Amino acid sequence: MTLVDEVRAAIGAERLIEDQDVQASYASDEAEWAPAGKPLLVVRPRTSAEVQEVVRACLRHRVPLVPRGAGTGLSGGANAIDGCVVLSTEQMTRIVEIDPVERLAVVQPGVVNDHLRAACAEYGLWYPPDPASAPWSTIGGNVATNAGGLCCVKYGVTRDYVLELEVVTGTGELVRLGRRTAKGVAGYDLAGLIVGSEGTLGVVTEVTVRLRPLREPERTVAGYFDSIVAAGEAVRAVGAAGVVPSALELVDRHCLAAVDAWKNMGLSVDANVVLLGRSDAPGPAGDAEAATMLACFDGAGATWAAVSTDADEAEALFAARRLAYPALERLGPVLTEDVCVPKAAVPEMLGRIEAVAARNDVLIANIAHAGDGNLHPLIITPVGDAAARGRAQVAFDQILSDALELGGTVTGEHGVGLLKRGGLSRELSPAVQAMHRAVKSALDPAGILNPGKVLPTAAEALQP
Amino acid sequence: MTLVDEVRAAIGAERLIEDQDVQASYASDEAEWAPAGKPLLVVRPRTSAEVQEVVRACLRHRVPLVPRGAGTGLSGGANAIDGCVVLSTEQMTRIVEIDPVERLAVVQPGVVNDHLRAACAEYGLWYPPDPASAPWSTIGGNVATNAGGLCCVKYGVTRDYVLELEVVTGTGELVRLGRRTAKGVAGYDLAGLIVGSEGTLGVVTEVTVRLRPLREPERTVAGYFDSIVAAGEAVRAVGAAGVVPSALELVDRHCLAAVDAWKNMGLSVDANVVLLGRSDAPGPAGDAEAATMLACFDGAGATWAAVSTDADEAEALFAARRLAYPALERLGPVLTEDVCVPKAAVPEMLGRIEAVAARNDVLIANIAHAGDGNLHPLIITPVGDAAARGRAQVAFDQILSDALELGGTVTGEHGVGLLKRGGLSRELSPAVQAMHRAVKSALDPAGILNPGKVLPTAAEALQP
Numbered sequence: 038m039t040l041v042d043e044v045r046a047a048i049g050a051e052r053l054i055e056d057q058d059v060q061a062s063y064a065s066d067e068a069e070w071a072p073a074g075k076p077l078l079v080v081r082p083r084t085s086a087e088v089q090e091v092v093r094a095c096l097r098h099r100v101p102l103v104p105r106g107a108g109t110g111l112s113g114g115a116n117a118i119d120g121c122v123v124l125s126t127e128q129m130t131r132i133v134e135i136d137p138v139e140r141l142a143v144v145q146p147g148v149v150n151d152h153l154r155a156a157c158a159e160y161g162l163w164y165p166p167d168p169a170s171a172p173w174s175t176i177g178g179n180v181a182t183n184a185g186g187l188c189c190v191k192y193g194v195t196r197d198y199v200l201e202l203e204v205v206t207g208t209g210e211l212v213r214l215g216r217r218t219a220k221g222v223a224g225y226d227l228a229g230l231i232v233g234s235e236g237t238l239g240v241v242t243e244v245t246v247r248l249r250p251l252r253e254p255e256r257t258v259a260g261y262f263d264s265i266v267a268a269g270e271a272v273r274a275v276g277a278a279g280v281v282p283s284a285l286e287l288v289d290r291h292c293l294a295a296v297d298a299w300k301n302m303g304l305s306v307d308a309n310v311v312l313l314g315r316s317d318a319p320g321p322a323g324d325a326e327a328a329t330m331l332a333c334f335d336g337a338g339a340t341w342a343a344v345s346t347d348a349d350e351a352e353a354l355f356a357a358r359r360l361a362y363p364a365l366e367r368l369g370p371v372l373t374e375d376v377c378v379p380k381a382a383v384p385e386m387l388g389r390i391e392a393v394a395a396r397n398d399v400l401i402a403n404i405a406h407a408g409d410g411n412l413h414p415l416i417i418t419p420v421g422d423a424a425a426r427g428r429a430q431v432a433f434d435q436i437l438s439d440a441l442e443l444g445g446t447v448t449g450e451h452g453v454g455l456l457k458r459g460g461l462s463r464e465l466s467p468a469v470q471a472m473h474r475a476v477k478s479a480l481d482p483a484g485i486l487n488p489g490k491v492l493p494t495a496a497e498a499l500q501p
Numbered sequence: 502m503t504l505v506d507e508v509r510a511a512i513g514a515e516r517l518i519e520d521q522d523v524q525a526s527y528a529s530d531e532a533e534w535a536p537a538g539k540p541l542l543v544v545r546p547r548t549s550a551e552v553q554e555v556v557r558a559c560l561r562h563r564v565p566l567v568p569r570g571a572g573t574g575l576s577g578g579a580n581a582i583d584g585c586v587v588l589s590t591e592q593m594t595r596i597v598e599i600d601p602v603e604r605l606a607v608v609q610p611g612v613v614n615d616h617l618r619a620a621c622a623e624y625g626l627w628y629p630p631d632p633a634s635a636p637w638s639t640i641g642g643n644v645a646t647n648a649g650g651l652c653c654v655k656y657g658v659t660r661d662y663v664l665e666l667e668v669v670t671g672t673g674e675l676v677r678l679g680r681r682t683a684k685g686v687a688g689y690d691l692a693g694l695i696v697g698s699e700g701t702l703g704v705v706t707e708v709t710v711r712l713r714p715l716r717e718p719e720r721t722v723a724g725y726f727d728s729i730v731a732a733g734e735a736v737r738a739v740g741a742a743g744v745v746p747s748a749l750e751l752v753d754r755h756c757l758a759a760v761d762a763w764k765n766m767g768l769s770v771d772a773n774v775v776l777l778g779r780s781d782a783p784g785p786a787g788d789a790e791a792a793t794m795l796a797c798f799d800g801a802g803a804t805w806a807a808v809s810t811d812a813d814e815a816e817a818l819f820a821a822r823r824l825a826y827p828a829l830e831r832l833g834p835v836l837t838e839d840v841c842v843p844k845a846a847v848p849e850m851l852g853r854i855e856a857v858a859a860r861n862d863v864l865i866a867n868i869a870h871a872g873d874g875n876l877h878p879l880i881i882t883p884v885g886d887a888a889a890r891g892r893a894q895v896a897f898d899q900i901l902s903d904a905l906e907l908g909g910t911v912t913g914e915h916g917v918g919l920l921k922r923g924g925l926s927r928e929l930s931p932a933v934q935a936m937h938r939a940v941k942s943a944l945d946p947a948g949i950l951n952p953g954k955v956l957p958t959a960a961e962a963l964q965p
Contacts, residue, residue, distance in 0.1 A: 138741050138845045161743060183686045194684060196693070197661065210932040218841040219873035220658060221910040222647045222697045223917060223928050224937055224955065229660070229693045233686045250743045277602050279625060279714045319786035377682040381602045409683035446685040453687060464687050468674040472944060473688055479943035480936060491688065 040098040040122070041078050047090040052128075054079035063105060063125055064117040069370045071113025071455040076103070079123045085203055085211055085242035088124065092240060093209040095122055095485050103487050104236040106147065106178025109170040111373045112454025114182065114235040114490050124240065126177045132156050133243070140248045141200060141217065146177025146241050153246075162248040165192040168450070169359045177241050183233030185450030187284045187355075190408035191317075192249075194450065196232040203243035204231055207481030217245060230476070235452050236487040238480045255283055255315040256327040257351035260334035260342035261308035265289055265391065265403060268310040269384030271337035272407040275314065276380040278333055280326050284315040285408025286358050291417075292402050295364035296357045304357055307341070312407065313354055361404045365415055372416040372429050375457070376440035377449030380410045389439040390414045397432040399425060411449035437463065453491045462493035504562040504586070505542050511554035516592075518543035527569060527589055528581040533834045535577025535919040540567070543587045549667055549675055549706035552588065556704060557673040559586055559949050567951050568700040570610065570642025573634040575837045576918025578646065578699040578954050588704065590641045596620050597707070604712045605664060605681065610641025610705050617710075626712040629656040632914070633823045641705050647697030649914030651748045651819075654872035655781075656713075658914065660696040667707035668695055671945030681709060694940070699916050700951040702944045719747055719779040720791040721815035724798035724806035725772035729753055729855065729867060732774040733848030735801035736871040739778065740844040742797055744790050748779040749872025750822050755881075756866050759828035760821045768821055771805070776871065777818055825868045829879055836880040836893050839921070840904035841913030844874045853903040854878045861896040863889060875913035901927065917955045926957035 038046070045053055054060055055078065065073035077100065082088045095102045101121040108115055117123050129145035132153065136142070137160045144153055150164075150171040157164050167186035168174055174184065180202070185194045201215035215221070215228030231239050262268040268287055275285060293305040304311070312334060316326035327344045334342040345351040365371055378386045387403065390412070394401040405412040416432055418425040437447050437460045447453075447460030462470065473492055478484075502510070509517055518524055519542065529537035541564065546552045559566045565585040572579055581587050593609035596617065600606070601624045608617055614628075614635040621628050631650035632638055638648065644666070649658045665679035679685070679692030695703050726732040732751055739749060757769040768775070776798060780790035791808045798806040809815040829835055842850045851867065854876070858865040869876040880896055882889040901911045901924045911917075911924030926934065937956055942948075 138737070139843050140740075183690075185684050189684065193661075196690065197657075206932065206936065208932075210935075212930060212932045212936070214933065214936075216841075216910050217908055218843060218875075218910050218913065220649050220653065220841050220870075220875050220913040222912050222914055223910045223921070223925050224933070225698055225702070225940055226647075226660065226690075226693050226696065227933070227936055227940070229690050230940075232690065234689055238689070250745065273602070276604075281714065319782060320784045322783035322786075377680075377684045379603050379682060406684075411682075411684050444681055446680050446682050446687045448687050449682065449684040450686055457687070461687050466676060468670065468672075468676045469678065469688070469691070471674075472670065472676070472678075472691055475943035476689055476691070476694075476940060479939035 040094050040100055043094045044078065044080060044091055047094065048080065048082055048087040052081050052083070052087065054081065063123045066108045066110035066113060066115040068111050068113040068373065068454060068456055070372045071116055073116040074119035074121065076117040076123045077120045079125060081125045081128045083128045088240055088242045089205045089209065089211045091122060091124055092205045096209050096483055099483060099485065101488050102240070102485050104181065104240050106175035106181065107149070107173050109174040110178065110182060110454060111375070111451045112456045114452050114454030116455060118489060126175060135160055135162070137162060139217065141245055142248055143243060143245045144176050146175060146244060148176050150174050150176060150179060157248055158251060161251050163251045164198065164246060164248055166195045166198060169362060176244050180232050180241050180244055181235050182452035183450070185406065185411065187286060187406065190285055190406060191281050191283045196229055198246045199228060199232050199244065200247050201245035202228045202231055202241055204239035204241055206239050207483060207486050233452065235454060235491050237477060237491050238486065252317045253319050254348065255317045256323050257345040257354065258314040258327050258330040258334065258342065259345055259354055260312040260339040262310040262312060262339055265310050265387045266384050267338045268312045269387040269407070271312055271334045271339065272383045273381055274333035274337055275330055275408065278329050280329050282314045282326070282330060282408050283317040284313065286313045287403065287405040287407040288358050288361055289403040291400065292361035292365060292404050293357070295368060296360050299364045299367060300360060302353065302357055311354065313358060358404065365402055365417060369417050369420050372433055373451065374412070374414040374433065374436050375448045375451040376436060376445050377409065377411040378440055378443045378445035382443040382445065383407060383410055386412060386439060386443055390436060393432045393435045393439070397428045399429050399432050401432065410445070455490060458491065458493045459497045462497045504558050504564055507558045508542065508544060508555055511558065512544065512546055512551040516545050516547070516551065518545065527587045530572045530574035530577060530579040532575050532577040532837065532918060532920055534836045535580055537580040538583035538585065540581040540587045541584045543589060545589045545592045547592045552704055552706045553669045553673065553675045555586060555588055556669045560673050560947055563947060563949065565952050566704070566949050568645065568704050570639035570645065571613070571637050573638040574642065574646060574918060575839070575915045576920045578916050578918030580919060582953060590639060599624050599626070601626060603681065605709055606712055607707060607709045608640050610639060610708060612640050614638050614640060614643060621712055622715060625715050627715045628662065628710060628712055630659045630662060633826060640708050644696050644705050644708055645699050646916035647914070649870065649875065651750060651870065654749055654870060655745050655747045660693055662710045663692055663696050663708065664711050665709035666692045666695055666705055668703035668705055670703050671947060671950050697916065699918060699955050701941060701955050702950065716781045717783050718812065719781045720787050721809040721818065722778040722791050722794040722798065722806065723809055723818055724776040724803040726774040726776060726803055729774050729851045730848050731802045732776045733851040733871070735776055735798045735803065736847045737845055738797035738801055739794055739872065742793050744793050746778045746790070746794060746872050747781040748777065750777045751867065751869040751871040752822050752825055753867040755864065756825035756829060756868050757821070759832060760824050763828045763831060764824060766817065766821055775818065777822060822868065829866055829881060833881050833884050836897055837915065838876070838878040838897065838900050839912045839915040840900060840909050841873065841875040842904055842907045842909035846907040846909065847871060847874055850876060850903060850907055854900060857896050857899045857903070861892045863893050863896050865896065874909070919954060922955065922957045923961045926961045
């Protein structure tokens with residue numbers, strides 16, 4: 038039997054997408070610059086057992102398997118490989134359990150991040166990781182990339198919340214890794230190893246996450262700045278003042294203008310750069326944190342800054358922040374950076390990004406989880422301008438070099454996928470790359486799990 | 502050349518302990534029940550390069566290497582193997598860097614936990630993980646076991662604070678894993694994999710940890726209970742009330758009596774079981790949390806309970822908690838459990854432990870990080886009583902079974918070492934054990950790194 042026949046027999050024709058036009062819509066994520074192949078088959082299993090059947094069929098036929106959540110990834114990690122099986126988790130959307138005493142939730146991987154958050158809120162609980170894609174991206178995809186978000190400057194990233202994973206391994210076994218208890222050291226942290234491995238070490242079929250009690254409402258401090266470097270100085274000042282904000286986001290004039298052009302929010306009239314800080318410390322401690330942030334904004338030369346007393350107004354500012362990326366995508370293909378640098382290096386890095394843009398004559402917009410040094414310079418080129426694309430690629434590599442030079446990393450939260458493979462080969466020493474290959478071979482001996490992602494190719498590994 | 506000659510030539514005779522009597526004091530940790538072998542050599546390197554020399558010599562001669570911190574481990578993970586090299590980090594005690602803006606510290610592995618905490622406090626910073634062994638245990642040992650502690654019910658365990666590790670690998674390479682930035686997803690989480698691997702995947706030579714701002718002083722809520730199950734009910738009530746205490750510790754009458762016998766603190770007169778809760782929430786929020794905990798204690802039938810307004814009095818209670826283990830060790834060989842169960846199962850598990858003690862006619866004392874379900878039943882036998890030892894071993898296994906039955910784990914924070922290997926084989930499925938072996942082989946292909954620890958032997962793996 039062919040692989041397609043085997044899979045159809047095992048999980049049913051209604052789980053398969055065999056139409057090539059429909060398949061095409063599952064062939065790539067939102068990393069517009071990353072290449073995507075043509076899948077042999079797209080499957081949409083509903084149960085862990087069905088996922089296991091698909092993995093086992095791929096093993097028997099030595100066909101690559103590419104797992105896929107909502108396809109909101111920004112590094113090409115979910116892009117199809119020619120002749121592969123794309124496994125979409127979009128029909129695995131069940132919230133299996135929310136336990137208010139243990140403060141945990143068990144979900145299938147296709148549950149959308151915001152849906153989980155809403156379900157937890159009914160129990161007075163909170164799932165913190167909040168990538169800007171939260172209205173669309175899935176918990177499984179968040180696990181695969183170890184997604185961050187706005188509040189992780191204070192509350193950490195996806196890995197900090199994953200207690201247990203059910204996974205189909207590279208050898209076709211269905212296993213549970215991790216634990217449901219608050220603590221546990223029984224063996225290696227294989228659950229943590231799977232988190233952020235972008236589908237290359239196993240296919241996640243169920244996720245148990247830790248929850249926190251719902252927070253009190255946050256206070257918002259907004260600041261307008263004339264220059265992005267001045268905003269960066271404000272970020273550094275907040276860090277030096279000992280405040281741990283619950284969010285500290287930067288949005289530059291390109292993003293504000295794009296959001297205005299789309300949603301007519303009138304933001305770009307007043308500000309070149311907006312910095313949004315938040316505190317969720319309870320009572321007077323929160324007032325004090327907000328006041329400290331305000332003083333930091335003013336001290337760094339804000340043209341206007343205030344603690345917002347209007348929840349709607351504050352929410353509108355954060356909505357603009359979340360809309361920045363889709364707004365920019367409307368202008369042309371976006372090449373997305375995701376560097377993360379030490380907090381003290383934020384002003385320097387923002388200055389270097391401006392210099393890269395000028396040097397290469399490309400438009401670079403900036404949104405940033407500035408409080409943790411995670412910057413998203415977004416390189417935008419006119420549709421169909423091949424020369425600009427070439428310059429953008431040069432700018433992209435220069436930004437990676439600048440980040441590494443300042444002690445940073447090439448990817449803070451989006452993952453390596455295809456776009457950062459070259460960067461990974463520059464960030465990690467050859468010995469560490471060899472460790473990665475050894476672990477990959479150990480857990481996926483047949484090499485069927487999302488091959489070609491994350492690990493640099495031989496040519497990339499030879500880069501200086 | 503012999504291995505000893507090679508190591509002496511490479512790092513200098515003054516780093517070697519060749520006297521067999523002195524070597525004996527490096528042959529075991531505090532797991533009195535675990536077997537220990539006789540080392541060939543003990544080395545005390547001072548630099549990462551010296552560690553690398555030792556590992557490479559072991560590789561050339563295929564001699565096992567057993568890394569060792571302060572030897573406060575409770576599972577036998579640092580116990581010598583016949584003919585091995587014991588590598589003590591006791592001379593690697595340098596605090597390399599404390600960076601108040603990035604909020605991180607870089608230390609050699611032999612730095613004592615409390616020393617790091619004190620050094621951080623001078624910068625207004627705090628290193629949270631606080632195992633009861635903090636006055637003696639080292640950061641390297643804490644990393645090897647993924648140590649927990651009193652405050653991890655709110656602040657997490659060692660792995661949550663490790664940003665970057667310098668490691669000598671099983672192939673003798675000196676590598677850096679992880680990152681210094683607040684976030685980063687460049688490749689697999691190999692730093693997290695090394696944490697808790699008990700020296701079986703690499704030898705840690707430098708640790709970069711995340712720090713937090715110093716906290717405000719904590720409020721302490723003390724409660725006395727007639728029965729341990731009632732105290733367990735109070736713990737469950739605190740969890741159900743939505744409070745996240747900054748500590749929630751249980752000490753039973755056996756521990757109180759042992760501390761009194763040693764330090765004459767007069768604790769055992771008033772209480773059968775003491776429960777100690779803490780809140781470090783700022784201002785009125787902290788008052789509210791303390792009041793809620795007090796109500797939970799009273800509701801569960803505390804014979805006396807109060808919010809302490811006296812810092813010295815509160816500190817004395819916590820000192821008694823920390824002294825409980827050494828106080829009990831004075832009474833006879835202690836077989837230490839470290840089970841962790843779901844919070845809701847704490848009363849049931851405490852009841853089962855009492856039943857196990859009665860059934861097997863052994864003394865079981867209890868200290869517990871009760872707030873996260875991490876219980877330390879301590880089985881104590883008279884010196885030289887072989888029959889009692891046999892009954893203790895049966896009781897030990899029954900407690901593991903009970904914990905697993907209630908959805909728990911055999912080790913919450915002490916690690917597997919030698920004592921929990923059998924338990925691990927019952928907790929993890931054969932497929933997950935196979936994944937462990939694959940990862941071990943991938944990263945330590947010669948099998949020289951602390952062999953025989955953590956992974957069940959073939960016989961243990963066959964247990965039901």
